[in-house]
Amino acid sequence: MTIARFEAFATVVELGSFTKAAEHLNMTQSAVSHAIASLESEWGTTLFIRDRKKGIFLTEVGQKTIVHMREILNRMETIRQEVTLASKLEVGTIHIGTFASASACLLPKILSKFQRKHPNIEFRFYEGTYEEIAEWLHTGVVDIGFVVQQDSPAPFDMIPLAKDEMVVAFSAHHKLAAEVTVPIRALKDEPFIMPTGMYRAHVQALFRQEKIAPNIRFEVHDCNTIANMVQEGLGVTIGPALFLKTQPNIQVRHLDVKHWRTVSLACLSIPESSPAVKAFLSVAENV
Incomplete structure (x- = not known):
C-alpha cells in the first residue's frame, strides 16, 4: 500500500480509463494495471468492475475507499506545498469545480490576477451542476468550487464573489x-x-x-x-x-x-487548505 498506488487508482477513477491514467501519470498502462492489481491483492478485494462494452466501474468497496485515498493524496499535496513554500519555491495543483456562467465571467479575472503572482501553480477544472460541485467538494475531487449560496447554513467555508x-x-x-x-x-x-x-x-x-x-x-x-x-x-x-x-x-x-443569487467560492475548510488554495482564495476575495 503506497501513495503511488493510491495516485494510480484515483487517476483511473477520475479519467475513467487505464490508458488515459497511464498517459497522465507518464507511466505504462501495464504499470498502472499492476498498481491496481497490487492494491486488490493486498486487500483481498476487487476495486473495479471491468466491462469491455461499458468501461470500468467502482465496486462498493472501491466507492468507499476512493474518498479516503483522495483525502490522503490531498494531504500529501498540502505537505509538498508547505515544504516547497519554505524553500521559496511555489508548486502545486488546484482542482476547481465550476459552472458555465462562473467559468465565463468570474474565473478568468481571478486566474489572470493569481497567475501574475503565482505563475508556477497549475490548475485542473471540472464543470458541472451545483449538485455535482457540492459532491466533488465533499469527496475531495476538487479543492475549491463555485457555488450559489443557499438560505440555509452551508457545509462549506464560503467567500462571496458576486450578487x-x-x-x-x-x-x-x-x-x-x-x-x-x-x-x-x-x-x-x-x-x-x-x-x-x-x-x-x-x-x-x-x-x-x-x-x-x-x-x-x-x-x-x-x-x-x-x-x-x-x-x-x-x-x-x-x-x-x-x-x-x-x-x-x-x-x-x-x-x-x-x-x-450570491455566487461564492467554497471549500471544506479554509484553515486546513493547502497554501496554493489559500493563496487563490485570498486573490479571489480581492478581485
Missing part, C-alpha cells in the same frame, strides 16, 4: 424590447423556456412570489441551448444576468420583482 440578479431575456425584435423594466406578469402568456437544472429553483421562486404560472413551452437543461432558443424567438426566459448578459443577439431587461 447575480435574475433577469428576463428575449429575442432582439421582441415586443418587450421597448421596456426598461419588465413586469413579471407580462410574461404570463409568453411562451416560456424553463431551465431544468442549475437555477430552476430561482425562476420558480419568482413566479410563486407573484402567484402566477408561466406558459412553459420548452424545458431545457443546457444554458447555451436556452440562449440560442431565445435568440431564435422560440420563447422568453429568466436567468442569471452573469450569464445572459454575455450572450450575443438577445435582449436582457430587469424584472419589476427582484431576486438575487
Whole structure:
C-alpha cells in the first residue's frame, strides 16, 4: 500500500480509463494495471468492475475507499506545498469545480490576477451542476468550487464573489424590447423556456412570489441551448444576468420583482487548505 498506488487508482477513477491514467501519470498502462492489481491483492478485494462494452466501474468497496485515498493524496499535496513554500519555491495543483456562467465571467479575472503572482501553480477544472460541485467538494475531487449560496447554513467555508440578479431575456425584435423594466406578469402568456437544472429553483421562486404560472413551452437543461432558443424567438426566459448578459443577439431587461443569487467560492475548510488554495482564495476575495 503506497501513495503511488493510491495516485494510480484515483487517476483511473477520475479519467475513467487505464490508458488515459497511464498517459497522465507518464507511466505504462501495464504499470498502472499492476498498481491496481497490487492494491486488490493486498486487500483481498476487487476495486473495479471491468466491462469491455461499458468501461470500468467502482465496486462498493472501491466507492468507499476512493474518498479516503483522495483525502490522503490531498494531504500529501498540502505537505509538498508547505515544504516547497519554505524553500521559496511555489508548486502545486488546484482542482476547481465550476459552472458555465462562473467559468465565463468570474474565473478568468481571478486566474489572470493569481497567475501574475503565482505563475508556477497549475490548475485542473471540472464543470458541472451545483449538485455535482457540492459532491466533488465533499469527496475531495476538487479543492475549491463555485457555488450559489443557499438560505440555509452551508457545509462549506464560503467567500462571496458576486450578487447575480435574475433577469428576463428575449429575442432582439421582441415586443418587450421597448421596456426598461419588465413586469413579471407580462410574461404570463409568453411562451416560456424553463431551465431544468442549475437555477430552476430561482425562476420558480419568482413566479410563486407573484402567484402566477408561466406558459412553459420548452424545458431545457443546457444554458447555451436556452440562449440560442431565445435568440431564435422560440420563447422568453429568466436567468442569471452573469450569464445572459454575455450572450450575443438577445435582449436582457430587469424584472419589476427582484431576486438575487450570491455566487461564492467554497471549500471544506479554509484553515486546513493547502497554501496554493489559500493563496487563490485570498486573490479571489480581492478581485
